Amino acid sequence: MVSDFIDQRGILTVFRRTPPPAGSSPGTLLAPAAAEPTRMYVFDYTTETASEFEVSDLSDVLHLKDTASVTWVDVQGLSDTTAISRLGEMFGLHSLTIADIVNAPARPKVEDHDDYLFIISSGAEIIGPLEIKTEQISIILGKHFVLSIQERSGDNFEPIRNRIRQKQGMIRKAGADHLACALLDAIIDSHYPCLELIGDRLEDLEDDILEHSDKESLRQVYHLRRQLIALRRSIWPQREVLSYLIREENKLLKKPVRAYFRDSYDHCVQIIDVTETFREMCSDLSDVYLSSLSNRMNEIMKVLTVISTIFIPLSFFAGVYGMNFRHMPELELTWTYPLFWILTITCALSMLVLFRRCGWIGSSASGGTPVKNRK
């Protein structure tokens, strides 16, 4: 009965986090249950030069850390907690920072640790016909390096890689802060296609519900609601993150970069607006669904009532003349049987006329027209 393409683990995705065993030491590393294998990609560039390789041995990265070139380490998948932990230590991260990176999903936030800025962000991805998944992406911005740690492998950052490779825009000329800003912008913008998908579906559903009101539509409305709840939990705290990045002075963020954060902030607020609008539409749809059901019930009951009201009294009269009383003078006369039919048909027709006047028959057509004509 449940359509195939809807993930039935909807609720659990809201609460995917592996909860820490109560009383365990804060900072314990707990990769999510179904973590993807870890891969690391390094990009090292200056205005003139750029090199790019996948990391097999972490020591290859070490010497890049302190050069003046911008070093971007992109980690995909959280399963190899040891490697991530070692990488973190190499770049001087606090143990709680490393725990927050690995124990996804944490709530989006920003923390200023003098030497580096730690941002937890959250992207959204379409993973099935009506299935959206949010993904924790941590960004660490140091003086000359950026670490980005994604829960899942993905190509969100491919356009940025291309911009670096092809020297597009000012990304090669600017520093690590500009790269971090570009990454964050890409993460925020990853919500747009999800909203578009949901918007399209909502539109279809409205027509479905006004015309069919089947259970499947209702199920889909609630499925969309849940997707929107998840998106909302992902996007709301990021507004605070971006607002913090715009507002707070920080030696790692140069002033011109802030204008770009403001741009991401505007997008973020727009996404929140649309999400809230869609949530309202979902609520409206479930109201429409209920009204639509009541409407249909009225239609059904009208049919039953019309049929019953016409035929039950007539059946009674037929029954009366089926009685076996000896002295029923009407039965003996020749013209009473045709009279019976004449009265019966007259009676039925006049009730039909009455019902039509009350709008019980053909009401859906006649009820709608005056509204249009009134204007």
Place this chain on the structure above:
Amino acid sequence: MVSDFIDQRGILTVFRRTPPPAGSSPGTLLAPAAAEPTRMYVFDYTTETASEFEVSDLSDVLHLKDTASVTWVDVQGLSDTTAISRLGEMFGLHSLTIADIVNAPARPKVEDHDDYLFIISSGAEIIGPLEIKTEQISIILGKHFVLSIQERSGDNFEPIRNRIRQKQGMIRKAGADHLACALLDAIIDSHYPCLELIGDRLEDLEDDILEHSDKESLRQVYHLRRQLIALRRSIWPQREVLSYLIREENKLLKKPVRAYFRDSYDHCVQIIDVTETFREMCSDLSDVYLSSLSNRMNEIMKVLTVISTIFIPLSFFAGVYGMNFRHMPELELTWTYPLFWILTITCALSMLVLFRRCGWIGSSASGGTPVKNRK
């Protein structure tokens, strides 16, 4: 089944923006899909002189920029992004400002770039019998110039042009800031006719629903709700914009102009108030709709129950005397058939009286009157 004059793309209008490809460089220009052709009109005036022409070559505008006269460039339609971009550069706009102008719709906001003040505003327009569209209008206020960029061609600003042409009010005597203020005021006031349209329709709908409760009315209520959601998204952020313009000191805005911004602010708050009131009324209407359906169902069921309760038992008795038992002494007597009719009619009448006492028959009339008379 869907009435013709309702735009079925209701949901998409909430989310018209062409989303930027994820990871694209911030500041990329993306005109909306169905952008109108771009036309530019220039007004250049001092207290004494005023000239007005349509721009064919952008260099015609260049020399006006630095004169002491007030230069107003009104751009309509966003399709020619190159021209808009060049215009922006001529007047020294930041690349993100130009992107915000072109990538409509952005959220209304105000940004202070030392040399100019950048305002994104949003007007509303009636484009069909029950169809309202919001339109992004960007205003750039410089020392001696005002740029206004409208998404669509329109005559919102015609009264202001007339005031300039005819030296009405103090507009010719005042500076560029007064012009910007007048434009913003016109944009805010463009919401009034939309609200009036919706108010009129809501009023009609209430009567429709209390008397007919057809599906079409419900559809229209939800259509109005969506229009109100769109209006609300357009008007709310403008309150912040106006509040910022009143509050913040700025060398481009002279003090007397602020009093006029306060006037626009009051209008804006009033529009918000009315929008919220209308939203509440929409909710009420869909409640009324549901109650009305239930009410009607009760009426239908009463008819069915009255008919069934009267005739089903009588049919049983008719059936009894249609039985073929050999020894049914009642059947042989002469007076039993008239007696049958007498009992039947007595029984039916007494049930009718009973139903009338319970208020099941004629209740809609009798139920309403005592309330009126009680006062």
Place this chain on the structure above:
Amino acid sequence: MVSDFIDQRGILTVFRRTPPPAGSSPGTLLAPAAAEPTRMYVFDYTTETASEFEVSDLSDVLHLKDTASVTWVDVQGLSDTTAISRLGEMFGLHSLTIADIVNAPARPKVEDHDDYLFIISSGAEIIGPLEIKTEQISIILGKHFVLSIQERSGDNFEPIRNRIRQKQGMIRKAGADHLACALLDAIIDSHYPCLELIGDRLEDLEDDILEHSDKESLRQVYHLRRQLIALRRSIWPQREVLSYLIREENKLLKKPVRAYFRDSYDHCVQIIDVTETFREMCSDLSDVYLSSLSNRMNEIMKVLTVISTIFIPLSFFAGVYGMNFRHMPELELTWTYPLFWILTITCALSMLVLFRRCGWIGSSASGGTPVKNRK
């Protein structure tokens, strides 16, 4: 179908304001469509002397303005915009102030123009059996004068006039600020009778709905809701006005007067409280209405089901023995017909007993009692 005493222009009263033509110069005077004729009354008093006259020529007022006596000009009706405008100019009002006074209804607010304090307030008046209207009342407090401009003629201020005439309280001893405070207090208190009216009606409606649930009651609930929405829009912003008057230092308001503003503030908050409480009750009532309808539907369906369940099977058996099969041995025996009746009656009675046990018959009586007795 609509009861006579309910004003069907309910929605429009929420939005009575004549919207300014888009793009018109701010400060344009637009009296409301159905403005009442303008009349002006002057009161001029000191502790010892008091004179009172209706203004026929505005120049009569001019010389009073600068005397040390308190001059109170009470304007009723907004149709004569020229006179009001001239009066405003005589007392040195800003052109936007005059526009706000005339273009009623504006939102209640307070503005401090060094020379005078401009307060827009809003009173409420019962104008029909269930009809409440709010009215804009502007108060201008100068050093030695108070202007009060009412949208409609009315006797809200009559008790204050009497207090001046009869030297009651300290009003003659105190200055213009005390008079303004008394006026504002009278305006706030004008909401009490309206709330009392609504409260009484709500109480009646609750019983009506629990017993009748007719459409008229529902209509009245929504009518009351709309009145409450209007009252709320009138009273909420006045809290801010009063809070401003208590809080802000101002040379026109002496300190002892502030204690009296605090008293008005307390009343205002109490009115808001009661309004919100009544709004909640309205919502409750429409829920009760729906539940009540469902309840009634259940009662109706029980009757239908009881009747059908008893007689439909019996009719079947009567039908069986009305069949014309040649070999139906039961029909031939003498005692089968009485047996048929005995079985029929037994069967009907036992079903009645069953229904009574299930609580389907007489349930409204038996369902209610145990609750009472349980305590």
Place this chain on the structure above:
Amino acid sequence: MVSDFIDQRGILTVFRRTPPPAGSSPGTLLAPAAAEPTRMYVFDYTTETASEFEVSDLSDVLHLKDTASVTWVDVQGLSDTTAISRLGEMFGLHSLTIADIVNAPARPKVEDHDDYLFIISSGAEIIGPLEIKTEQISIILGKHFVLSIQERSGDNFEPIRNRIRQKQGMIRKAGADHLACALLDAIIDSHYPCLELIGDRLEDLEDDILEHSDKESLRQVYHLRRQLIALRRSIWPQREVLSYLIREENKLLKKPVRAYFRDSYDHCVQIIDVTETFREMCSDLSDVYLSSLSNRMNEIMKVLTVISTIFIPLSFFAGVYGMNFRHMPELELTWTYPLFWILTITCALSMLVLFRRCGWIGSSASGGTPVKNRK
């Protein structure tokens, strides 16, 4: 139809206040319509001595005012406004303070008049099986005296009197501020029994509704809601009062007393929490009620449908063989009548089996069990 123990003036109790005649001078004394007769009790104590008497002549109190002993005047009943007014003047109260005391109910608040602290508080009392009433209690704290003015006579303060009489705790050792604090604490704690009563009733109602869903239960839910609205209006503003007393420095309140105010504050917040929780439960209950009604309707309709679906077709077949066509060969055969019965019974039984499979018969039992067993 309305159960006896529910006060039908529920709504008016929310709005008991006698509204001041519009325009009357602020400070006019208006005792509530049904004010109780005024009685005054004096307690005068130091660490060593304590005297206690009922006041017959106000001059008896005058000399106690300035002694170093703590003087507590407890006034019960507001009808004798002259006496209360004189008492107030004796203790140097502002005329608006006296008006606030007498014109009950005012909103709970605290006012600092240099010489004294004026607190309006509100207690709750159970006055009938499900009837709660709130009562204004004003407390005036001076240097060496405390006045407490209760709307109704009551024994809320009896335990405090006993603590004074029996030298329990530190009340005799501490000053007037400690007494005021103890009184306020007793007033706040008077809400607990009311909440307990409501909590017990809510619990009973839930079972009632899930099993009976009668109108009486619904009425009681809404009655409880209204009691909770009244309690909420009484308790919310007291949080602000207590928060003010904890926060603001004041020469009349010694520092150790503040710790006790914090305790009352915690109780107050807890009462608010429980009130809000109960309000949510009430809303839930009215939802449960509606669902329960729909559920029952389904049960009723199932019975009707099962009976009709089985017997209506059978009746048709009985009717067919009751027809009087001359050539109906089936009627002539001996074995057709028994066959008719066999087919009829088979048909009825197989439909019963079908209905049981669909869960229409016996569903209430079978529907519930799998849920329990699944765990």
Place this chain on the structure above:
Amino acid sequence: MVSDFIDQRGILTVFRRTPPPAGSSPGTLLAPAAAEPTRMYVFDYTTETASEFEVSDLSDVLHLKDTASVTWVDVQGLSDTTAISRLGEMFGLHSLTIADIVNAPARPKVEDHDDYLFIISSGAEIIGPLEIKTEQISIILGKHFVLSIQERSGDNFEPIRNRIRQKQGMIRKAGADHLACALLDAIIDSHYPCLELIGDRLEDLEDDILEHSDKESLRQVYHLRRQLIALRRSIWPQREVLSYLIREENKLLKKPVRAYFRDSYDHCVQIIDVTETFREMCSDLSDVYLSSLSNRMNEIMKVLTVISTIFIPLSFFAGVYGMNFRHMPELELTWTYPLFWILTITCALSMLVLFRRCGWIGSSASGGTPVKNRK
């Protein structure tokens, strides 16, 4: 009718607190009605040494208080108020602090008493298949000691004891503040398993409701709602507590400990997020339940209407030819009886076809498919 494993005292658990007798002296000790017997365990450790024993005589603890080693006294059960009170006095606690510890449940809060920090926290525990209970846990942090007082005996703190015993992490190296922080972290994390349980149940319930909609499911939804209300009341105020601990400077909390409080704070916010999400889901579920009931009612009514609409008219025709009029020429003809059957069957079949076209028969299958195929 009520399933066994649901605690019917749901409402009372929200309001378990024994209310103080009105007017009793603040600081009176009132252990909860069903308090567990009191047991005390002591842990005394430095980096090198650690000792652990159960307290039989309170004087054993006294000498540990002032040593430089960290002393942790864990009290379980509140019944022995005298012992707890004496312990409190030994460690110099204020009498109101002791009252707050004993008179559980109080609202979570933090109080800074120069010598010690007093934290009331609240843990959650699964005590039955769907039963969650919150428990007050008070923590007192002194210079070298930590007192933890739990309402019930439990093993929340066992992992911490093990970390101390086995020198895991930095707990043995750090001071009393680190221990307090670890305890608080364990308390917060105790909410995770409860949420997981509720999440799992919600997921099951959704399928149950969409397929069965029985009363038991509704009861469980409301049971879960109540559990969530309780959880929410427990967790919300703890956010403020943690936010205070992070924000406020305090000589008892060293700076590095604050980073760990921030971690607990993040968990706390996440738990709040999930709780709110689950509450929304519960609301959705009760909406789904109602829609599901309406849907089912439609199905039932369709069956009834289909059967009635087919057989009631046919029965009428059968009745007509069962009449005993003498002159009914149709009855005499040989071919009329077969014709009757032909017409009857044709008529019934064509109505079946009509009903199938309208989607009344087999609609649940056909209504669902087009939605899936449309994509």
